Amino acid sequence: MRRALMFFVISSLFLSGCWDQxxxxxxxxxxxxxxxxxxxxxxxxxxxxxxxxxxxxxxxxxxxxxxxxxxxxxxxxxxxxxxxxxxxxxxxxxxxxxxxxxxxxxxxxxxxxxxxxxxxxxxxxxxxxxxxxxxxxxxxxxxxxxxxxxxxxxxxxxxxxxxxxxxxxxxxxxxxxxxxxxxxxxxxxxxxxxxxxxxxxxxxxxxxxTQRESQFVTLLGHGKANFAELSYLWDKDGEQIPVSFSVIRFKKKKKVAQVGSKIKMTYEIKMPVVMTEYPPDHLNKKKKRDPIEKFIEKRIEKDMAKMFKKCQDAESDVIGIGEEIRAYHPNLWKEGKWKELYKDMEIKAKVNVQIERSGSTR
Amino acid sequence: MNFTITKVQLFLMLFFRSTGIIFIGYPETIILAGGRDAWIIFFVGSLIVFFQLWIYEKLYKYFELGKFTAWIYIFIWIIVLIGSIIYMQYNLNIWVQQNTPHTISLVLMLLISFYISVSRPSTIINLPVFIIPFIFIFIIYLLFSIPELSLNHLFPIGTSTGGQWMKGTMVAMAAFTGLEGYLVLRKYVLPEDKISFKDILTFQLSITLFIGFLVIVTKMYFATDALPYVTEPILYILKSIEVTFVKRLDIFFFFLWLGWSIISFGLIVFNIRIVYFKQKRKHKIWPMAVLHLIVFIGSVGIINIQVMEFIRNHFHYFYIPTTFILPFIIMLFNRRRKSKCAEL
Structure with a gap:
């Protein structure tokens, strides 16, 4: 009896969670x-x-x-x-x-x-x-x-x-x-x-x-998530051609240099893609692919430059360039004064696009 | 007390004694103390502790506590017990039970510890085994945070100041608080179970890798200036991880930590039990009841943020006197006395 009583008394303590139910x-x-x-x-x-x-x-x-x-x-x-x-x-x-x-x-x-x-x-x-x-x-x-x-x-x-x-x-x-x-x-x-x-x-x-600029921020600062798709309209010889593609991989290398009092940063990007829209077709031929690759590279570089400029003007280092500089180029980093250096930086992207697949049509 | 343990049991007890209680908040303390190089400082501190353990192994035979030194240790361990239970109770109130009165959950935790302390020694010796699988589960779930970790947070190295290195090393060594338990328990290891250099290295490596992993994950996860806003970074990281089987991973692992901490608490009580009952005592249960009552009275009225901050900011000061100065004074004194007796 005493044991049973003890058991119930002690068990009742386990109801302590009731205060927080x-x-x-x-x-x-x-x-x-x-x-x-x-x-x-x-x-x-x-x-x-x-x-x-x-x-x-x-x-x-x-x-x-x-x-x-x-x-x-x-x-x-x-x-x-x-x-x-x-x-x-x-x-x-x-x-x-x-x-x-x-x-x-x-x-x-x-x-x-x-x-x-x-x-x-x-x-x-x-x-x-x-x-x-x-x-x-x-x-x-x-x-x-x-x-x-x-x-x-x-x-x-x-x-x-x-x-x-x-x-x-x-x-x-x-x-x-x-x-x-x-x-x-x-x-x-x-x-x-x-x-x-x-x-x-x-x-x-x-x-x-914009959404497109945001996508470049994500790719540069955080890497590709599950998917990354882009679409452009190519104005070729007076004809407008849709050019859409999915990014297969997005690899980047960063080069940092000091030019005078300015920091110069170059992203070297390698981007194999799969074409998802290109009505003129014949992507199996290299001479057809080369100009498309050049077009995509140019457009992305241009869009990225616009995005860098917008971020620098807003003094927002949303890509995380500062972390990179602080970690691997500490001589260029100034604690508490990063934004002053950031807005005057020269940031460039060199894109290398390769059409790796053309989808189910050539 | 009559019992024997294997060297594996000894190292398991030491692992859980040292890691329990502190591991959810420790990374923040060392990062704030050591600055950007905190993770390197931790490994340096661990190396010092490794050599300390090796010296322990060479001199443990001389660690014999007299009446006075035994009471010094019992007093220190009671303080550690009070600090530990306050820390556990405070976190319980913050993370899970905001409305449950302190007294109820304190009594519950102390009752479990009391039961362990009056049971056969084999109970506390084997209890750590139950936690082992959870260590791996815990590590696996922490690895879910990898996409949010930034390697950049670890660099550049060599930026911490001399003062940060001094304080950081003290805090680094404090991760191994409770190491004096090695000296208390070493004599109970089966004589045929020889402890080699490799055994000590394996133990030290495993504990260093575990705590080092937590320090590095915390450092890579949090921006340096964000860390002072967070009290238990490991729980915050777990709270940010999404899984499908449980809504709040932090609460799941909070209870794991609580169980781990109660075992760690029980291991400190076990040290007291060994030292106290070394001399023949009439009563077996009452001293343990009194000990738990002291811990209860000592903690119940002071569970608040001031005491918590005091514990967080000062726990590392315990390591050097209790694990370094006092044991070495005792061992060197006894060694000298024995060699003099031999001469006579």
């Missing part, structure tokens, strides 16, 4: 958060699914307040359930919010042991409210939609892989800057990926790259 029925499981405004005057929107039968149905709670936590408390007052962000998939920030100091807005998520570090972050063109009022158009659960939307661009090497952890980490790195998906929507239409929002430290510079 959180039942699904008591919680509003937030999947997307949208943030407008800045510390002192923040407005946030919290979207969570409202029906277990129809995942496209969701409720948006809004909250106002001076701090991120106060906003959440305000939104909480408008729901019979407690807001829980343990399954958060995406945080959307208004571009004006990001222009101030994004880390201060992210800290509330980064510091919490409950929030998932795998949540995606995106910058929106205009108020985030529009991006959460898409009940009729979004084909699946809103959180899942935004997560898959951003992931698909990561898979196609258009956006570098980013999540809450990576974003917060990069905001503290001097040698590499953060780039976040920049999305846009018109009216009730589905959101579109417009490019990559360039950051300088913890602030959005107000400049975003």
């Amino acid at each position: 959180r039942l699904y029925k008591d919680l509003a499981i937030i999947s997307v958060i949208g943030v407008d405004g800045y510390i002192g005057d923040i407005k946030a929107y919290y979207a969570y699914p409202s029906s277990s039968d129809d995942p496209t149905q969701y409720i948006v709670l809004d909250g106002k307040g001076k701090t991120a936590r106060e906003v959440r408390m305000d939104a909480n007052n408008k729901s019979e359930q407690a807001i829980d962000i343990a399954e958060l998939t995406t945080i959307l920030f208004n571009e004006d919010t990001a222009k101030k100091n994004l880390y201060k807005m992210l800290d509330v998520y980064y510091r919490s042991a409950q929030s998932p570090m795998t949540a995606k972050i995106a910058i929106t063109d205009g108020s985030v409210k529009r991006y959460l009022n898409l009940k009729e158009t979004i084909p699946k659960e809103i959180g899942e939609y935004y997560l898959d939307f951003i992931k698909s661009f990561e898979d196609y090497s258009i956006y570098p892989k980013t999540n809450l952890e990576i974003a917060a980490n990069l905001m503290f790195s001097e040698g590499v800057d953060l780039g976040l998906p920049y999305i846009k929507t018109s009216g009730k239409g589905l959101p579109q990926a417009k490019g990559l929002a360039l950051f300088n430290g913890q602030k959005y510079t107000g400049v975003h790259l």
